[in-house]
Amino acid sequence: MDELKGDCANCFGLCCVALPFAKSADFAATKDAGTPCRNLLADHRCGIHDQLRPKGYAGCTVYDCFGAGQRVSQTVFGGVDWRTAGRQQMFAVFPLVRQLHELLWYLAEAHRLDPHDDLAAAFAEVEQHTVATPDAILTLDVAEVRAKVNVLLLRTSERLRTSAKSYRGADLIGARLRNKNLSSADFRGAYLIGADLTNSDLARADMIGADLRGADLSGADLSTCLFLTQPQVNAARGNARTKLPAALSRPAHWTAEPTRRR
Template sequence: MDELKGDCANCFGLCCVALPFAKSADFAATKDAGTPCRNLLADHRCGIHDSLRQKGYPGCTVYDCFGAGQRVSQTVFRGNDWRAGEREKMFAVFPVVRQLHELLWYLAEARRLDPHRDLDDAYAEVEQHTVAEPDDILRLDVAEIRAKVNVLLLRTSERLRSSAKSYRGADLIGARLRNKNLTSADFRGAYLIGADLTNADLSRADMIGADLRGAELSGADLSTCLFLTQPQVNAARGNARTKLPPSLTRPSHWNASPSKRR
């Protein structure tokens, strides 16, 4: 799924310009939509990419465009830089395509886990939207597209999970779930902020939309989780014993800041 991974070398720094953020624990400064981040270099690279957390920008480390940046830059706008091109339109198109690329990532994962023709057809349909003309993209009803895709993702989840254990949308902020057997549980949209999942077994758990900010995953088994994304993992805490799906990367800050919980 390389086309669904951010390729900053082929993007015009869209996430660093088009999107807004407010000064908070996640960002050291406030930035308006359409205004370049103070750390953006002339070549569209981030000047503090290797030290974002240390410089007060952990929010950037948990963001993923799922490849939308290069799609918009190189395909939709045919390699025309926003500095000399259709600036406002490009900035409006980017978040729409980002949502579509996230859906493509989930569909690609579903196809890998449980191949079906309906998933293939849905992937092709959504992908076609991402290469349309800018005005056509801006006219899309993304909520309607997401609803159609969600039906297929739910069907895939139900086929792959053997448990009816559901925590869908549950408030599990700070919950103590260490050493729990959570195999095949449904955590879609659950709030797991700061939850203690140390050594928990999350095999085949559905993690779509689960908020894992600050969640403790040391020793947890997420190796066969359904629909777990890199941003979710980046937002959590873990260690060398945390088991991740082979498609995801162990965040560098896990090694730099090992858990102190026991």
């Protein structure tokens, strides 16, 4: 699924311009949508890419466009730089295509786990939206597309999970869930901010939309989690004993930042 991974070399720094962010623990300064980040260089590279966390831009290390940046830059707008023309339209299209690419990632993952023709057909349909004209993308009802895809993802989840344990949408902020057997549990949309999942078994747990910001995954087994994404992993904390799906990378800050001690 390389086409669903960000390729900054073929993007016009869209996430650094089109999206807003507010000064906080994640960002050292406030930036309005459509305004270039002060760290963006003329060639669309980040001037502090290797120092984002020390410089106060941890939020940038969590973000992933799922390949939408290069799709918008090179395909939808044919390689025309936003500095040249069409900047407002490009900035409006980018977040929509990003949502579509996230759906493509989920569909590809579902098809890998449980191949079905309906998943392949849905992938092809959503992909067509991502290569449409800017006007067509701007008039697309992305919420309707998401709802249709969600039905298929739910079916896949139900086929693959063996447990009826559900924490869907649950407020588990700061929850103590260490050393728990949470295999096949449904964590869709759950708030796991700062939760302690140390050494817990999350095999086949459905993690779509789960908020893992600051969650401690030290020693946890997420190797067969359903629909776990790189941004979720990047937002969490972990260590060398944390087991991740083969398609995901261990965040560099996991080795740089010690986990909590009890």
